[in-house]
Amino acid sequence: MKSAVLVFPGINRERDMARTLKIISGQEPAMVWHTETELPKGTDLAVIPGGFSYGDYLRCGAIAARSPVMDAVRSFAAKGGLVLAVCNGFQIACEAGLLPGVLMRNARLKFICRDVYLRVERSDTPFTRGYNAGQVIRVPSAHGEGNYIADVETIARLEGEGRVLFRYSAPDGKLNADFNFNGATNAIAGIVNDKGNVLGMMPHPENHVEAAIGCTDGRGLFAGLADHLARAA
Amino acid sequence: MKARVTVTLKTGVLDPQGKAIEGALRSLGVTGVASVRQGKVFDIEIEGSDKAKAEAALKAAADKLLANTVIENYRVEVLG
Numbered sequence: 012m013k014s015a016v017l018v019f020p021g022i023n024r025e026r027d028m029a030r031t032l033k034i035i036s037g038q039e040p041a042m043v044w045h046t047e048t049e050l051p052k053g054t055d056l057a058v059i060p061g062g063f064s065y066g067d068y069l070r071c072g073a074i075a076a077r078s079p080v081m082d083a084v085r086s087f088a089a090k091g092g093l094v095l096a097v098c099n100g101f102q103i104a105c106e107a108g109l110l111p112g113v114l115m116r117n118a119r120l121k122f123i124c125r126d127v128y129l130r131v132e133r134s135d136t137p138f139t140r141g142y143n144a145g146q147v148i149r150v151p152s153a154h155g156e157g158n159y160i161a162d163v164e165t166i167a168r169l170e171g172e173g174r175v176l177f178r179y180s181a182p183d184g185k186l187n188a189d190f191n192f193n194g195a196t197n198a199i200a201g202i203v204n205d206k207g208n209v210l211g212m213m214p215h216p217e218n219h220v221e222a223a224i225g226c227t228d229g230r231g232l233f234a235g236l237a238d239h240l241a242r243a244a
Numbered sequence: 245m246k247a248r249v250t251v252t253l254k255t256g257v258l259d260p261q262g263k264a265i266e267g268a269l270r271s272l273g274v275t276g277v278a279s280v281r282q283g284k285v286f287d288i289e290i291e292g293s294d295k296a297k298a299e300a301a302l303k304a305a306a307d308k309l310l311a312n313t314v315i316e317n318y319r320v321e322v323l324g
Binding site for chain 2 (some may be wrong): 073
């Protein structure tokens with residue numbers, strides 16, 4: 012799995028992401044600076060990591076979304092390349108038009124940094140094949156703007172086309188307003204684009220892959236991607 | 245020329261910050277406030293004196309960057 016991790020000024024989760032990609036795939040990812048106009052040749056997976064690109068000025072992800080490297084990501088995605096966008100990366104992907112909707116300020120206005128539970132909605136995608144549908148995973152979350160909203164038609168289309176891959180849930184998988192901590196529409200934590208090759212999600216699966224951390228629930232996402240790419244090759 | 249772009253949230257888009265400000269005003273004893281919606285104002289200095297060109301540039305700025313038109317509306321004014 013040849014991966015490329017994008018780096019913007021103000022991003023701070025790119026090394027966590029690179030470490031995870033190395034652990035799972037055995038291959039060091041390329042770190043790609045935001046002024047680049049192309050992704051490295053043979054890239055299988057482009058990753059937009061989390062952090063606070065441009066200090067969250069204007070709107071989260073707004074300025075990073077307009078940088079040169081995002082044109083390269085758009086054309087990579089248009090050709091079917093896999094894109095994983097986490098946290099600030101999800102916000103950047105929405106601002107760049109790779110994914111529909113917007114991540115608004117958390118409903119209770121607080122920056123929330125803790126482990127959350129995600130229900131995996133389906134297992135037949137490159138991003139979730141490492142899980143079973145309905146499985147609940149525990150992953151860290153750290154954001155102030157993760158409250159996913161979109162217009163009624165977009166939400167209906169996302170739901171109708173099965174494009175919601177992760178939802179905030181209780182540990183037993185039941186949906187419950189107490190566990191939808193940021194107030195996201197339909198407890199949406201992660202969605203894919205219409206072609207299913209771009210995933211945006213708020214929580215950080217890359218931080219739960221090593222036993223020493225106490226939880227490896229995030230492993231399935233990366234192992235699944237590596238497996239998908241190995242089979243496609 | 246001085247110009248101003250005002251960005252506001254579209255009707256129906258939930259505004260948790262506006263709601264918090266509304267609550268704070270109430271607790272400060274400011275009466276008669278029915279609701280608050282928070283927006284942004286950009287004061288922009290435009291080169292030259294062609295008003296039509298300025299408006300076109302401001303509109304491009306708003307469409308490309310200043311506003312996210314999924315959730316926001318904007319208004320452009322050339323103040324002269």
